[in-house]
Amino acid sequence: MPRELKFIATPEKGEVSAILDQPENARALLVLGHGAGSNMKHSLIADLSDALVRQGLATFRYQYPYSEKGGGGLDGRKVLLATIRSAIEKAKEETHDLPLFAGGHSMSGRMTTLAEADESLPIQGIVCFAFPINGGKGPDERAAHFPHISKPMLFHQGTKDKLADIEVMKQVISTMKDRSTLHIIDTADHGFKVLKRSGKTRGQVIEEMAQTTADWIDGM
Template sequence: MAGVLLDIADARVELDRPPNAGALLVLTHGAGGGVDTADLLAIRDAAVAAGIAIARVLQPYRVAGRRTPPAPTPQDAAWLPVVAALRRRRGFARVPLVVGGRSNGARVACRTATASGAAAVVALAFPLHPPGRPEKSRLAELDAAGCPTLVVQGDRDPFGMPPAGADREVLVVPGADHSLARGLATTAAAVVAFVTSPVVRARV
């Protein structure tokens, strides 16, 4: 099934929706990137094949042509109406909502998971700290998700390696850097398994 392009709350959303989707996965991009990175596309293909609806969200600042995201508070405020609008679409209200993204997008998803009503979070290449600056930890943002979280991190990522936790699984991709361009099949399979897992389905 071909995806549809939607304009929602100043964001641009590419929604791929298989028949009778059993979950809704909403993913967004890194700070200066878009929604057509290799990892997001691999996850899209695997998700649709597994009966998961997936929305890839180009955030408003990127739609406006800016490469640098706004501060966390306005960025989060722009993200939440997009997720809420997708949730209101027919057939999505009663399936698990999983939010996530890569890099800066993962930070947004973690910070807003509770407010968005997400059942779980997928954090791709979570930037635990700026390269070479481990003292500038963003672990508090990852912890703020407050729900089951899957982190997918390359073992060569200069932004650090997040720790596993009671509600957090960390999949380490050998040979991958911050782009997660290696191990695409592994990443996509892990995300699908997580979204369809009993621990996520139980949180509808």
């Protein structure tokens, strides 16, 4: 059963909430962050968590100070990165010997890669759902830190994502073949909704991403 927790995001910002969902005989744990405009209970994050648990992976969803507050603008980068580090430490404390992975949707996936590039995280790999390669100042800026990441990375990307041109993602991933994997979802947008012609539902796409994530982790 999911268990609600609290942890200190930063000394200045104080406590934030988290949800740990750990199935019996879990093989690993994914620290799963939400996108910029949502929170840990958003349907995409909740559905992803449920699907990962069905694959035998524990999940640790968490809030940032701004999403805990429920309004206002995003926290600054320093606070976001510190919160990710604190979330990973709390997940590690709660699950002891489980292999740890971290990442999340859009902003959280990106911020996790930045945190890892700044200073190695106590995780075995990073999982990004809809990495926003075309946001901000564009691909050159968004991928500039990738050479400083030595851990394996898995990217789930849709072909209709307006924040992540799939051809650009392919090019970026091709420069990191030894440590990155790209899973492409046909016609999926930034929230992984797909066109009818794909022959899949959003629920099926989420299950596919969970299965791919589990297979990737098992293959490490």
